[in-house]
Amino acid sequence: MSLNIYGSELDSRLLIGTALYPSPEIMKASVIASKAKVVTLSLKRQSPILGSKQGSGLESGQGGGQAIWQYIQSLASEHEIKLLPNTAGCKTADEAYTLAQMSRELFGTPWVKLEVIGDDYNLQPDPIELLDACKRLIADGFQVLPYCTDDLVLCQRLYDLGCQVIMPWASPIGTGKGLLNPYNLTTIRERLPKATLIIDAGIGKPSDACQALELGYDGVLLNSAVALASDPVTMAQAFAYAVESGELARSAGLMPERQTAQPSTPTLDTPFWHQTT
Amino acid sequence: MITISINEQKYKFYEQITLSEALTRYFEHESKPTVFALAVNQNFVPQTQYANHQLSSGDIVDIFSPIQGG
Numbered sequence: 001m002s003l004n005i006y007g008s009e010l011d012s013r014l015l016i017g018t019a020l021y022p023s024p025e026i027m028k029a030s031v032i033a034s035k036a037k038v039v040t041l042s043l044k045r046q047s048p049i050l051g052s053k054q055g056s057g058l059e060s061g062q063g064g065g066q067a068i069w070q071y072i073q074s075l076a077s078e079h080e081i082k083l084l085p086n087t088a089g090c091k092t093a094d095e096a097y098t099l100a101q102m103s104r105e106l107f108g109t110p111w112v113k114l115e116v117i118g119d120d121y122n123l124q125p126d127p128i129e130l131l132d133a134c135k136r137l138i139a140d141g142f143q144v145l146p147y148c149t150d151d152l153v154l155c156q157r158l159y160d161l162g163c164q165v166i167m168p169w170a171s172p173i174g175t176g177k178g179l180l181n182p183y184n185l186t187t188i189r190e191r192l193p194k195a196t197l198i199i200d201a202g203i204g205k206p207s208d209a210c211q212a213l214e215l216g217y218d219g220v221l222l223n224s225a226v227a228l229a230s231d232p233v234t235m236a237q238a239f240a241y242a243v244e245s246g247e248l249a250r251s252a253g254l255m256p257e258r259q260t261a262q263p264s265t266p267t268l269d270t271p272f273w274h275q276t277t
Numbered sequence: 278m279i280t281i282s283i284n285e286q287k288y289k290f291y292e293q294i295t296l297s298e299a300l301t302r303y304f305e306h307e308s309k310p311t312v313f314a315l316a317v318n319q320n321f322v323p324q325t326q327y328a329n330h331q332l333s334s335g336d337i338v339d340i341f342s343p344i345q346g347g
Contacts, residue, residue, distance in 0.1 A: 017347030042346025223347030
């Protein structure tokens, strides 16, 4: 019943982001309600304006900074939640490699959620730069969790490089469109039975998360679906139940689909059965 | 005199300076994050090397600190 990430056994299959919440307090309460044992976070260059000692409201709000870092630290220490730094905003392997090195020093973890974006419109990962970055990071001792498209061959290449965890998207980041191509995702699951597969990005509803687990995925990483809900804390709880439900359904074994109807009530010896044929 | 860019702001120094010394001067004017990491010319420099890393004119120092992320 646990999720294995590079040898760490986690008792939740949900990974959750820390961005876009109405406040740091709601972020913290949502993470706790989700029961997630991994949170994602990022690094940002200190703004010259926000960083000025003369400035007021220093590093508050969505800009993040000290306040949000303190909340994330308290989550990690009080709730045994692991940190998964990302390389959001990187467009080349060079940028991602540098950012990952800084993250490792700062957060003290070899884990990195590798994002190398190739298209600004739909934030689609660049497979060429992603593979290049992956190769360099693994050679440098990182444990890489690459965010990628639902392309089977790309996932195979990432696995061959040494990625024990692979994170194909359900749909583009922040769209909430759910699993756009269950066929592709199912094929990846079937062809990479030993990889830890986590759906990352595009989850909009708890039923999407449940579907991912039903397809055999090991976990789900999401952010917007909770943070942008009218009530993020309750939505986080809903996702916790959805992931648990999907996992139970998978382990129970789903019935096979049929093309034609099959009566669930036995028709033999029911009144008038012979008249209906 | 050398010119160093730190987080997109230009600083002039009259003498050769190490990364460690430049940071000390920088944080006299700017708020110091509780934790940070940095890159010089987009290459990561570990904390253990700040004192020995000699900066050259035109170097670009970027200081990063944690933020929320998805």
